[in-house]
Amino acid sequence: MNPIQEYFYRIEEPARSTLLFLRKKILESDVEYITETLSFGLPFFKYKKKMLCYLYYSKKYQKHYISFYHGDKLVHPQLLQEGRKKFKILLIDMEEDLPLELIFNIIHEVKTYIK
Template sequence: MLTPLDNFYFNKEEPIRGCLLTLRDLILKQDPRITTEWKYGMPFFYFKGKMYCYLWIHKKYGQPYIGMANGNKLDHPELLTEKRARMKILLTDPNKDLDVAMIESILQQALKLDSRD
């Protein structure tokens, strides 16, 4: 039986499913201390017990994105604030190749923030 976390990925149509699964794997490979939980009806990733990021689909654009929990402390031109105070998001186009180096640099920047604590 699939968990709600599994269902989140496997109930999506391609290419969104593949994009979300790739993003999940990219996030998890950044550090062995990153864990996944089903929180607020979405996959949330924690680093050392603190919110790190989450995956979701943008309502307006229909594209998967990584929401960065402390996005307000991150500075990267690809991160969007929209109407959020603390979070920033990184939209991805599931029909194009992901810019893995750019995604990993943002994820690493966020890890460095959480490593200072």
């Protein structure tokens, strides 16, 4: 098992399945340019080798989240900045359907800021 797979398999169900599904969808959304790497012990997604987003867990909210680079330029009511300078986060509620359309709209917007 590679380190990225190990990261996901340390997470308890049902969060593991949800995050693996989200990971798969992000990677499939642009197979030519979106890649995955492990940075700071976290799964990072890169677009053309530049930071795009990453997955992590918020102890404050007790929820997993997606953190988007160029968050300082993103304006979406569901995104939280919480003192971050370059990132904003989208909390993932494991009890609800994933807001895939919103996630991919934000990813598309972030991609426009990457040169």
